Amino acid sequence: MEQPADVPASTEALMCAYQSGDAAAATALIYRVSPSLYRLFVADAASRGHADDLLQETWLRIHRVRRSYRSGEPVLPWAYAIARHVRIDHYRRARRTTARERSLETLELAEPVCESQGFEDLDALLAPLPAAQREVIEMLKFAGMSLEEVARATSCTVGSVKQKAHRAYRRLRSRVLELKLASPEEGYPGDRAGS
Amino acid sequence: MTEPAVDEAVRRSAHRARGVEPAVLAGIARALADDLAAVTPVAPAWLLTVRLLMACAAVAAAGAAWAGFDGIAGLAPSARVVLLATLALLAIVLARECVARWIPGSRVHLGSATLLAGSCAILCVLFALLFRDYRAEHFVTAGLGCLEQGVLHAIPAALLGALVLRRGHATRPATAALAGGALAGLTGIAFLELHCVNFEAPHQLIWHIAVLPVCAALGALIAWLVTRPARAHS
Numbered sequence: 001m002e003q004p005a006d007v008p009a010s011t012e013a014l015m016c017a018y019q020s021g022d023a024a025a026a027t028a029l030i031y032r033v034s035p036s037l038y039r040l041f042v043a044d045a046a047s048r049g050h051a052d053d054l055l056q057e058t059w060l061r062i063h064r065v066r067r068s069y070r071s072g073e074p075v076l077p078w079a080y081a082i083a084r085h086v087r088i089d090h091y092r093r094a095r096r097t098t099a100r101e102r103s104l105e106t107l108e109l110a111e112p113v114c115e116s117q118g119f120e121d122l123d124a125l126l127a128p129l130p131a132a133q134r135e136v137i138e139m140l141k142f143a144g145m146s147l148e149e150v151a152r153a154t155s156c157t158v159g160s161v162k163q164k165a166h167r168a169y170r171r172l173r174s175r176v177l178e179l180k181l182a183s184p185e186e187g188y189p190g191d192r193a194g195s
Numbered sequence: 196m197t198e199p200a201v202d203e204a205v206r207r208s209a210h211r212a213r214g215v216e217p218a219v220l221a222g223i224a225r226a227l228a229d230d231l232a233a234v235t236p237v238a239p240a241w242l243l244t245v246r247l248l249m250a251c252a253a254v255a256a257a258g259a260a261w262a263g264f265d266g267i268a269g270l271a272p273s274a275r276v277v278l279l280a281t282l283a284l285l286a287i288v289l290a291r292e293c294v295a296r297w298i299p300g301s302r303v304h305l306g307s308a309t310l311l312a313g314s315c316a317i318l319c320v321l322f323a324l325l326f327r328d329y330r331a332e333h334f335v336t337a338g339l340g341c342l343e344q345g346v347l348h349a350i351p352a353a354l355l356g357a358l359v360l361r362r363g364h365a366t367r368p369a370t371a372a373l374a375g376g377a378l379a380g381l382t383g384i385a386f387l388e389l390h391c392v393n394f395e396a397p398h399q400l401i402w403h404i405a406v407l408p409v410c411a412a413l414g415a416l417i418a419w420l421v422t423r424p425a426r427a428h429s
Contacts, residue, residue: 021233027224034223038215052219059223065364067234068298078300085366125204141205152300155367160306169201176204 011075019066029075030059036076036143037083043126043138044087054090058083076145077152084135084153128175133168136161237362240294240301247290250355251382258348259389266391274325281321282385285314289378293356296371297363307370311377311411315404318384322399331397338402341391345383345406346413352382353414368418376414380407 009017009025011032017025037058041051061082069078126134139150147165151158237243259267267275292310295301305313356375365371383406391403 016236019234019236021231023228023231026227026231030224030227031220034215034220052216055215055219056223056226059227063227063230065299067362068237068364069300070236070239070298073300081299081366082364137205141202148302152302155296155301155303155370157303157306172201172205176201 012072015066015069015075016071019069033075033079034059037079039142040080040083040138041087043142044134050090054083054086057090058086061086074149074152076143077149080139080143080145080149080153081155124179125172125175128171129168133164133171136164137168137172140165237298240291240298243294243297243359243363244287244290246359247293247356247378248286250359251286251290251352251378251385254348254352254355255382255385255389258386262344262386262390264389266387267389269392269394270325278321278325278388281317282381282388285317286378286381286385289314289374289381293371293374293378294360294363296367296374297360297365299364299366307373310374311408314377314381314407318404318407319400322404323396326394326396326399328395329397330395332395334397334401337393338398341387341393341398341402342405342409344390345380345387345403346410347383348386349376349379349383349406349410353379353410365418368422369415372414372418373411374414376411377407379414380410383407383410 009028011029014025014029014032018029034055038051038055041054058079062079065082069075126137129137135154136150139145139153140147145153147158147161150156151161154161156164238246267278270278288305289310292303292305295303353375356379360375384403387403387406393399
């Protein structure tokens, strides 16, 4: 399957064509939406090592429930809502595995190290945030979603998302200051790679 | 420290994250292409809401037609209007929220706790205004009978609701079933208001209203139990 050429159609139009059984639209949609979904998985340490698998699982689930998308609605919150559910399932599965297979703990810890290289600054920055606030920041800042879209994706009210974002920003402000004070010669977290 | 500075820090940190491999995307595209049949999209939210409301109204009316409209007949005309209008408004809100929870990416206006507590609070105020008889004769025996009748009428409403929303997909099944259970519970309350002739305020305030949270809790519990095997093997 070749990567599709730049398709000018909107994501919503592609989704409708995908529902009609258009293979080219499905491929274009996968290439357009997947980077955002992938960022949701790699932004979190718990799902990062399995991001490829989770992305594939998300698309299989999207495919199974594609009828539940309604024409005219934004695609990204719909896809994110499903991806979130896949990630939650992954947490539960991982928790069960960890609880039952204690002897493998060291092996499981050793495996994702090579894959997680390069994420230290992101983890350091988001470390003090609770899961719900971290998720809101991921969607707002990494995926570029609006408050309304985040609210739709997380099945929350816009007010609740605003509150979480506000609290996350308050924590992030002090965290950025803290990290900057800890290594003043390096500037903000991520400066080394980003600049 | 300003917000743009935080934005910049987050942006730079996120920039380091690796992107998705093209081979993975090609694999996904190939996998989906093998089974790419056309599907009919789910009906618009307003249509699903109307269908849910009609199902609930039909269950409450059919139950009262079988048991008798004694309760509503015993109320003053103004009280009937206030009671039915409030129940209808609550049903619209609950049906909308229920549909929103069954379609991924829909706009949810009220949280589950607010929805449940708000519905109970509105019913409390309504019943406190309409029923001024503060006796409590056969409080428990009469109350348990009404609770049972209310829950029994909520069951067909919940089943019809599940039929209406069968093509949806609840990403949070327990929360979606809680909203569905609350709507089914309201159907049970509507039946009781049409049929029950016990106008004592304590009876109405405790036992009739209890149908709603009991059905909501049962709905959430059933969803949790039903999705448990899937969670265990996922």
